[in-house]
Amino acid sequence: MEIPVNVKMRVYKFGNKAADGNSKMKNLLGGKGANLAEMSAIGIPVPPGFTITTEVCTEYNLLGKDAIVEMIKEEVETSIFNIENLMGTSFGDKENPLLVSVRSGARVSMPGMMDTVLNLGLNDEVVLGLAKKTNNELFAWDSYRRFIQMYGGVVLGMKPESKEDIDPFEEIMEHLKEKRGIKLDTEFTVQDLKDLVYDFKDAVKKRTGHDFPTNPWDQLWGAVIAVFNSWKGDRAVYYRKMHGYPADWGTAVNVQAMVYGNMGNNSGTGVCFTRDAGTGEDVFNGEYLINAQGEDVVAGTRTPQQITKLGSMRWAELAKVDEEDRLKNYPSLEELMPKIYSELNGYQEKLEIHYKDMQDMEFTIQDGKLWILQTRNGKRTGAAMVKIAMDMFKQGLITEKEALLRIEPSKLDELLHPVFDPKALSNAKVIAQGLPASPGAATGQIVFFADEANKYKYTILARIETSPEDLEGMNIARGILTARGGMTSHAAVVARGMGKCCISGAGALKINYKTRTLKVDDKVYHEGDWISLNGSTGNIIEGKVATSEPELSGEFAELMKLSDKYATMQVRTNADTPNDAKIARSFGAQGIGLTRTEHMFFEVDRIKAMREMILSDTVIGRKHALEILLPMQRADFEGIFEAMQGLPVTVRLLDPPLHEFVPHQLETQRSLAEDMHITLEAVKIKVAELEEFNPMLGHRGCRLGITYPEITEMQTRAVIEAALNLKERGITAKPEIMVPLIGTLTEFESQKAVIEETANKVFEERNDSIAYSIGTMIEIPRAALIANKIAEHADFFSFGTNDLTQMAFGYSRDDASKFLPIYLEKGILKVDPFEVLDQEGIGQLVEMATERGRSVKPNLKVGICGEHGGDPSSVEFCYRTGLNYVSCSPYRVPIARLASAQAAIKATL
Ligand code: ADP
Ligand code: MG
Ligand code: MG
Numbered sequence: 055m056e057i058p059v060n061v062k063m064r065v066y067k068f069g070n071k072a073a074d075g076n077s078k079m080k081n082l083l084g085g086k087g088a089n090l091a092e093m094s095a096i097g098i099p100v101p102p103g104f105t106i107t108t109e110v111c112t113e114y115n116l117l118g119k120d121a122i123v124e125m126i127k128e129e130v131e132t133s134i135f136n137i138e139n140l141m142g143t144s145f146g147d148k149e150n151p152l153l154v155s156v157r158s159g160a161r162v163s164m165p166g167m168m169d170t171v172l173n174l175g176l177n178d179e180v181v182l183g184l185a186k187k188t189n190n191e192l193f194a195w196d197s198y199r200r201f202i203q204m205y206g207g208v209v210l211g212m213k214p215e216s217k218e219d220i221d222p223f224e225e226i227m228e229h230l231k232e233k234r235g236i237k238l239d240t241e242f243t244v245q246d247l248k249d250l251v252y253d254f255k256d257a258v259k260k261r262t263g264h265d266f267p268t269n270p271w272d273q274l275w276g277a278v279i280a281v282f283n284s285w286k287g288d289r290a291v292y293y294r295k296m297h298g299y300p301a302d303w304g305t306a307v308n309v310q311a312m313v314y315g316n317m318g319n320n321s322g323t324g325v326c327f328t329r330d331a332g333t334g335e336d337v338f339n340g341e342y343l344i345n346a347q348g349e350d351v352v353a354g355t356r357t358p359q360q361i362t363k364l365g366s367m368r369w370a371e372l373a374k375v376d377e378e379d380r381l382k383n384y385p386s387l388e389e390l391m392p393k394i395y396s397e398l399n400g401y402q403e404k405l406e407i408h409y410k411d412m413q414d415m416e417f418t419i420q421d422g423k424l425w426i427l428q429t430r431n432g433k434r435t436g437a438a439m440v441k442i443a444m445d446m447f448k449q450g451l452i453t454e455k456e457a458l459l460r461i462e463p464s465k466l467d468e469l470l471h472p473v474f475d476p477k478a479l480s481n482a483k484v485i486a487q488g489l490p491a492s493p494g495a496a497t498g499q500i501v502f503f504a505d506e507a508n509k510y511k512y513t514i515l516a517r518i519e520t521s522p523e524d525l526e527g528m529n530i531a532r533g534i535l536t537a538r539g540g541m542t543s544h545a546a547v548v549a550r551g552m553g554k555c556c557i558s559g560a561g562a563l564k565i566n567y568k569t570r571t572l573k574v575d576d577k578v579y580h581e582g583d584w585i586s587l588n589g590s591t592g593n594i595i596e597g598k599v600a601t602s603e604p605e606l607s608g609e610f611a612e613l614m615k616l617s618d619k620y621a622t623m624q625v626r627t628n629a630d631t632p633n634d635a636k637i638a639r640s641f642g643a644q645g646i647g648l649t650r651t652e653h654m655f656f657e658v659d660r661i662k663a664m665r666e667m668i669l670s671d672t673v674i675g676r677k678h679a680l681e682i683l684l685p686m687q688r689a690d691f692e693g694i695f696e697a698m699q700g701l702p703v704t705v706r707l708l709d710p711p712l713h714e715f716v717p718h719q720l721e722t723q724r725s726l727a728e729d730m731h732i733t734l735e736a737v738k739i740k741v742a743e744l745e746e747f748n749p750m751l752g753h754r755g756c757r758l759g760i761t762y763p764e765i766t767e768m769q770t771r772a773v774i775e776a777a778l779n780l781k782e783r784g785i786t787a788k789p790e791i792m793v794p795l796i797g798t799l800t801e802f803e804s805q806k807a808v809i810e811e812t813a814n815k816v817f818e819e820r821n822d823s824i825a826y827s828i829g830t831m832i833e834i835p836r837a838a839l840i841a842n843k844i845a846e847h848a849d850f851f852s853f854g855t856n857d858l859t860q861m862a863f864g865y866s867r868d869d870a871s872k873f874l875p876i877y878l879e880k881g882i883l884k885v886d887p888f889e890v891l892d893q894e895g896i897g898q899l900v901e902m903a904t905e906r907g908r909s910v911k912p913n914l915k916v917g918i919c920g921e922h923g924g925d926p927s928s929v930e931f932c933y934r935t936g937l938n939y940v941s942c943s944p945y946r947v948p949i950a951r952l953a954s955a956q957a958a959i960k961a962t963l
Contacts, residue, residue, distance in 0.1 A: 647941020
């Protein structure tokens with residue numbers, strides 16, 4: 055009797071309205087494979103094919119090529135047979151050949167990160183058969199030369215040798231074009247293409263020492279393995295690091311029957327989006343080229359045409375193409391092939407409704423028949439992300455909660471960057487215009503090579519076109535400018551994904567890499583010259599343009615309102631000045647979680663008094679200096695309390711080690727000595743005295759207030775008097791005085807006593823009073839351990855997770871840069887614990903202290919004020935732990951508000 059065994063499937067087939075997989079299987083089939091399966095199953099015309107799973111990629115990394123081929127050979131052969139049946143062609147056949155593409159596809163899309171080979175299965179004999187069968191020699195030889203070019207680059211490693219060089223195959227083509235006096239690839243004759251194939255193969259032999267492989271099965275395995283290898287290539291590794299994707303995901307391999315967009319004028323290929331990926335506008339849009347294949351559209355070598363008539367008209371206006379020229383040379387697909395267009399339009403509607411998200415699709419028209427080759431949730435800018443989510447919610451496509459969950463909190467950051475000041479913009483000198491490929495405002499110095507993007511502090515990367523090799527530099531540059539390429543070019547797509555300002559296809563620019571210049575008409579700009587890009591209009595501007603603060607408006611404001619509907623945990627801000635407080639309020643902060651009083655002492659007129667205070671040996675001397683500081687500090691508090699209008703404000707008492715305030719340069723030491731009427735020597739001795747071996751663990755925090763209670767007295771007086779002054783003006787202030795860095799209960803009690811005594815004294819003097827509270831930071835592990843004892847006396851806790859992380863990990867924050875990057879690289883730590891709260895370890899201290907604190911005081915107010923308050927995953931942790939609020943820098947307030955709402959929604963799912 056046969057026992058059925060569960061054999062693990064490593065190859066999944068799709069095609070002809072059926073599929074082994076579906077869109078939920080992205081981890082196994084990769085995004086591309088899963089969606090090809092899904093599309094096939096819902097009746098979208100997808101060329102048949104199969105997907106080799108990501109697990110095989112991981113197995114390959116362990117076992118190597120031979121073992122893997124052995125393992126999946128049978129499944130692959132059966133799957134090829136399946137394609138042959140569906141297509142009525144045969145792989146490697148000399149009369150009726152099946153050609154395939156071999157495409158990579160990880161879980162998440164990594165545009166241009168990995169490699170694809172088209173037209174695989176051709177050799178000197180098969181090409182003749184293909185020509186005969188299609189009665190199209192030009193097409194057959196064009197496909198062959200493309201195949202050798204791609205296979206050579208991807209599988210045989212034939213890449214340019216240095217950055218000034220071009221692709222070795224492109225070089226051969228350029229040569230021939232020059233010789234023949236032609237400009238475009240489409241102008242090659244059959245003989246030209248035959249010559250190219252010959253020269254290409256020759257170049258392969260010379261560079262690799264081997265003949266170009268002729269056996270289609272050898273070609274297939276070579277390509278499959280190359281796709282697996284590309285997962286470990288530099289580009290892919292960099293992209294993964296940038297997005298924090300783990301290395302063990304692996305990529306799937308998709309093998310799919312070729313459909314040909316290069317069969318003549320009734321064929322073509324294109325890319326389209328169901329909505330605008332730059333602005334989010336709900337309009338179908340995209341680009342296509344007639345008689346073209348694969349990446350031709352995005353490569354930027356020919357000017358792509360628009361899919362819709364609306365898009366075409368808009369494009370013509372920007373490109374300064376008149377209507378006659380447009381209709382003749384650049385008609386939209388809608389105008390040129392109305393039937394195909396309406397079929398495509400039907401699919402885009404169907405797919406967007408099916409996936410309930412904006413889709414980014416690829417299609418090919420083969421001799422009047424439309425095929426869809428890919429769909430995925432499209433990459434988009436932060437602005438488009440917000441608009442699309444809100445629009446889809448209003449259109450009833452998704453629910454309120456889905457809309458909120460759809461937003462990537464940290465991507466809101468893009469909307470919070472400064473924008474060009476409208477006034478400055480109206481005076482700006484526009485030197486040229488390109489396509490508004492990715493909105494935003496960027497000013498920087500011109501560089502021409504991606505690996506020089508950090509040559510100046512702010513750079514604009516100017517390229518004829520970009521390629522995946524440029525990714526790292528594109529990420530560093532402030533903005534990206536290309537002379538060629540359309541709205542779906544590599545530069546445009548990648549920039550939108552990064553939320554980086556980009557102008558593409560600025561045809562008026564003549565970029566010369568050798569002289570490192572950019573020429574517009576007769577004016578020449580050199581490397582290092584300043585320019586500005588307005589990614590929303592496509593305007594390229596000479597010099598710098600002033601910027602102004604962004605605003606919460608439109609869909610962004612609506613989104614924030616919706617967030618507040620669900621968020622139960624509050625968001626406060628860390629603000630040290632009235633201006634910061636105002637900005638944070640405009641972003642929706644519900645209070646101040648941390649005012650660092652020391653920042654107020656660094657201003658010129660104050661630092662002097664501060665230094666006098668620190669350097670004096672007597673209580674009297676210190677009190678004298680503090681009296682000078684008191685009115686300044688009081689005025690600061692009044693400003694902040696006023697800006698917050700009745701919202702709570704947590705004021706932390708002086709925290710940093712005193713040596714940070716004293717002068718370390720001879721000049722300043724001398725002038726201080728004069729001011730204080732003491733000798734330079736005395737100043738030097740005092741400064742030396744303040745030196746500490748480990749200042750982070752030294753004389754700082756409440757230790758200052760305990761050794762010099764008069765500091766705490768002055769600060770308390772400033773807070774209480776400020777609040778009373780506002781009360782007289784009819785404004786409510788809600789001060790919360792916070793004692794930093796306690797490790798024992800007695801430390802807290804001693805400071806609390808000073809604060810209460812001082813406050814009472816002020817109330818008596820003024821014959822008036824206000825409500826205020828006294829709490830403490832929990833930032834020393836010992837404080838977390840005795841939280842129940844502290845809570846008996848403290849009104850609130852605020853976790854200082856920066857110090858808590860420092861002390862519990864034992865990593866000095868000031869020295870961590872020596873080893874943390876290496877830790878991250880080696881995978882000792884997954885993320886920087888100073889950026890993302892370590893939930894496993896530090897998180898326990900937070901949970902425990904909250905629990906212990908509330909065990910004696912159930913309503914104890916608990917918040918967090920470290921850098922982590924603005925990190926979405928940490929915000930979610932704080933919500934789960936039951937904190938009352940998180941506090942973060944003003945520009946992160948909207949991010950934290952959304953993260954707080956998302957945490958609350960996730961808890962109900
Ligand atoms: P990427 O992940 O970089 O987008 P793809 O695998 O999608 O790479 O393929 C690159 C290009 O080749 C795309 O334009 C795609 O539409 C095209 N292509 C891939 N497979 C086929 C095929 N079987 N027939 C025709 N064109 C294809
Ligand atoms: Mg590609
Ligand atoms: Mg693709």
